[in-house]
Amino acid sequence: MREGIVFNIEELTVHDGDGVRVTVFMKGCPMRCSWCHNPEGLKAQPELLYKRARCVGCGECQKKCDHEDCKPFGRCLHVCPYDCLTVAGERYTSERLASKLNKYKRIFDACGGGVTFSGGEPLMQWEFIAEVIDRLDGINIAIETSGYAPMHIFKSAVDKLDHIYMDIKLFDAEAHKRHTGCDNAMIKENFLYLRLSGKPFTIRTPLISGITDTEENLSAIKEFIGDAHWEKLPENKLAGAKYDMLI
Template identity: 50%
Template sequence: MQGLIFDIKEFSTNDGDGVRTTVFFKGCPLRCIWCHNPEGLSPNPELYERTEGCLDCGLCRAPCAHEECRTFGRCLHVCPKNLVRPVGRYYDVDTLAARLLRQKSFFDSMGGGITLSGGEPLLQADFCEALLTRLSGQLHLAIETCGYAAHEDFVRVVSRCDLVMMDLKLMDPNTHRTYTGVGNEQILANAKWLKTSGIPHLFRTPLIPDITDTEENLRAIANFVGTDRIELLPYNTLAAAKYAAVHRTFTDRIDPEHAHPIDLSFFQNAVLRK
């Protein structure tokens, strides 16, 4: 069994307790219009091609004999600036676990641990479960998830985590469908289960101007989470260029000027991130 990973980042300081290494799983069932990780959307390896600094030397377009280059129609092993790269690499559980355990001594003495993120890790639930089982008891394990997964998959994966960070984006099912491509029924069902599961967890809401940051939506979220901890994450407008690198179009329908002032008083246990 293999997992498709698009990045591993050390010293992540906003993905759970302590200093963490974040593993980004490739592939996501949602299509949030504000997504800032477009290279995590497709569940397949793809070409990540930057243009900034390109010498137009044409080397990457010349035919090559590498097996792995064939699907891309470009040579991945020749760019003098390293601008043409595959994004998405398959790991087996042992290799990835070994990579993460290498820094066990760091996590042991400093706190922190591993965070599974994405994309959406639950799209690769079997691999997640196997990886978490392998690392269980050795590292502090956290997951960042949108919660859109079959209930059985959600339960078997998050039950193996020490911390679950789950998104709550929009409470209205129709609006949720409009902006993320899917309804929120499954997500809310999983969230309800999580609330009573006894597993340490927190919720997160990205503050997308005029979409998620409306008073109506935030009040509904506040109602839902009750006394559970929730983090509100401000919107950032930087996604467009990354979209081009993975040959996607950024349909920017978000106007940062329309950001609503955030009223934390709706919430019982909320933090507004910077």
């Protein structure tokens, strides 16, 4: 059975698909977008998050302990009286994650909704997600992806999912590389497959001031995607706080 690493499971998320959604944030991303609003999703390995606002500086976490799970972090995770420390990145077997998600079925059945895989870049852990989906009990599944994945993985995902939210951030290859660290040729190819797949999908462009929101970029994207369903998302200003939480 495969294992995956998840940095958050958030309930009642917005912008993540139809109805009441549960979004599973998969840890690890090949891109390094300068505006990333989920910095704790970048690295593939678990990281320590620290809620500064709650901390009273009691120093309990600095005392030596012999818990196995504290070792990588150099702090004790099991003493903070105010719960300031959490590890972003929990290992799940596909069975455990599926059984957790299947518990939401009662709610999804009541009014519609489903699970959305996001990240990080969920396609980095596609084989794991595919195994999870096979164990789900008829739940609507969406994904939010950068589209940056080898074609065979992308195809397999599109075929298995109910709705695909895919980013096209920058059309110009050079600019894409500069601002995300990755080439966009694979993304463009994947889009061409997606468009012909017959699956419901939405293309998204985060509007980043002076980077993606230029007239030139938006019209190039428009020309490329044609009449595909396209959402332009306003910049997420909340990212700053999360950077602060990474130790």
